[in-house]
Amino acid sequence: MSEGQGAPPVVIVRPETNVTSGTAVQEKLISAAQAFADILKPTLGPRGLDKMLYKTDGTTAVTNDGAKIVAELMVRHPAAKAFVSLAESQENACGDGVTRTLLVAGELLVEADRLIRMGLHPLTIVDGYLAAMKVVEESIHEFSKSIDDIEGEPILSVAKTALRGKSADQDLDRFAQIIFQATRQITRETSEGLRSEAEDVSMFLLGRKGIKDSHLLHGIQVRRRVLLDRLEGERHNLRVAVIHGDLKPREMHRDVEIEVENPEQLSDFITEENERKVALVENLLRLDVSAIFVSGEIDRDILHHLVDEGVFVADGFDDSELRNLCGVTQANLSSSVHHLISDDIGYAESIHCERRSASDRVEDEIVVIGGERAEIVTIAVGGTEGVAAEEVVRGLHDALRSTTLATRTNSLLPGAGATHIRLAMMVRAAAEQRSDRAKLAMNAFSRALDIVPATLVENAGGDSLDAILALRTSSLEEQVFGIGMDGNVAPVPSDVLHPTDTILNGIIGATETACSLLRIDQVISARGD
Known part of the structure; x- marks a missing residue:
């Protein structure tokens, strides 16, 4: 071996x-x-x-x-x-x-x-x-x-093609027209070239009515708690401020103790605090602001002061909603109410606010319309929420991706x-x-x-x-x-x-x-x- x-x-x-x-x-x-x-x-x-x-x-x-x-x-x-x-x-x-x-x-x-x-x-x-x-x-x-070489409205045709066979096919002409109008509204020339992105179109499920009640808004629609009953209703031609932060006086960043020896000193301290709040409100009024949206909290005294002056106020907006608000109103996002200047103020054609019966979530609705200059639009989809509505939204989003891609590339x-x-x-x-x-x-x-x-x-x-x-x-x-x-x-x-x-x-x-x-x-x- x-x-x-x-x-x-x-x-x-x-x-x-x-x-x-x-x-x-x-x-x-x-x-x-x-x-x-x-x-x-x-x-x-x-x-x-x-x-x-x-x-x-x-x-x-x-x-x-x-x-x-x-x-x-x-x-x-x-x-x-x-x-x-x-x-x-x-x-x-x-x-x-x-x-x-x-x-x-x-x-x-x-x-x-x-x-x-x-x-x-x-x-x-x-x-x-x-x-x-x-x-x-x-x-x-x-x-x-190219788009110019095709007769009719080729972008509308792209929308119809993308929607066929989807749940939105049940009202093809309506939804295709909505997609076409939305694409046309958000398409614009920028310093970097032509911009046409589906992310500039928001989707909002109404949760009521029917699919045929779906429509396009030249603005945004969100569910947010309405802070006061007096804010409900519709306002027109507003100067809008969008703030990433709280709406309250500056807070002290050092730990201090204040000794109060008599009631007069306490009264003076409270008066000084109120004067700071009043000064903040007066500064906003000097800027001729008629609507304010913030991501953080709003001081209750400032809230009532502003509403008394006819200013619309809403809080609790996240980063994407603030971005959309700026796109709708052409406002500049301010990092603080104390840094707000006149050039930061935008314009809204109308703001509609409606309070609804509470459920396991906030049902109040705020609609901000920017008009023809709006760079962000919203498709409000009618019908009850659920599997069917989600599928309609998914089909609309896919169609938007197709129409915006066709617009950017100009090739079909x-x-x-x-x-x-x-x-x-x-x-x-x-x-x-x-x-x-x-x-x-x-x-x-x-x-x-x-x-x-x-x-x-x-x-x-x-x-x-x-x-x-x-x-x-x-x-x-x-x-x-x-x-x-x-x-x-x-x-x-x-x-x-x-x-x-x-x-x-x-x-x-x-x-x-x-x-x-x-x-x-x-x-x-x-x-x-």
Whole structure:
């Protein structure tokens, strides 16, 4: 027996550690990714269905929003976690297109699985996918259009496209018009360029009336306790001060003791304190302030003095609400009432204050309208609060993300699967110029893009194979064809538009995620699963 023969093997990991190598790794990752994509598949498009999510805390949610569904899933598999990261990336970048992105990523891995079974090396597939992605990046702008090149109101069309299939679809024209007006109101030129951000639009659930009572406010609406009955009602043409702090006299920062030897000294001390409060009120009145909003507390004596002079006062506003107030009124946020100057004062067209019956939360409502100059607006959503209202708000927010992105980038593409089928044709044409094995991967990439129109057809109850073949033929014509509401191939209506970046970022993210998973050749699990 030779030296060393029969010696025990060297163990470098714990016995329960499981190591998977070879093609079995890709097969497991691809199967997990496909299962994840299949969860979202029925939700795509205007004919997509909703998912009911039952959370661990006992609450439920009903939605067809891909980002919401992914966020609520408690995934364990590493490939599924990669899809969660992809969904978060797409949502943060564009606010829409998460479902399309995950479907493309899943289909890229399914196509890769077929090629691996044919004997292609995973890195060869990666090379082909990256080459195809480069073709997409170079070709997509060939048939994108700027806002000025599209007839009608393209931003309104983007809003309608983003809202179709969501809960807000029940009153599509009203909500699309609200989104369009909100986007137009908050869009402005700044020293850093064009600003159009969805964060400049607040959402307020009325908790009463119906969905059809939803409306746009050129200002903000908040629930805050009304300090005095006399403050209830409506005021017009106000000079507004917004203060991050308390509304009270300066406090001493040193510990002192005051000895009072007789009642006259105590009376003098109280008089001096009152004079300081009166001086503070007089200073505010000299600035001609008629409404004051603060984040901290308000001294009761000062409150009554100001209300006696006809000044509206409200407290307890958080940082985001103060920022919104400044955007509505063009006031400068002051760090202290003692530092307030005339240039800090803003303007409000009206302030409406209404007291409501108390419940387990503050029900009083304050509405501040800034008028046409307001840089912050609020969408007041009617209907009772709950799962349905939350889904409407989520759909409106996604639509706002799309319209503001389209405004900033000034680049739009047709929807209904038309863009994906045309990009697939571009990739297929580029693949014909290759003679290596990467050509097979590029053709697989083009087939993966077909998943978007194919899913639209399936969710509408049609036959995806016949529709894709017909769509490929129709796409050779100058007129843009896509998948209609009935699942048949038809010219894409002019009001079905997506921001270019939503589609492009989705394809890039899906490709990068698929390639990163294909590069894995070994999975080491310390848990043994």
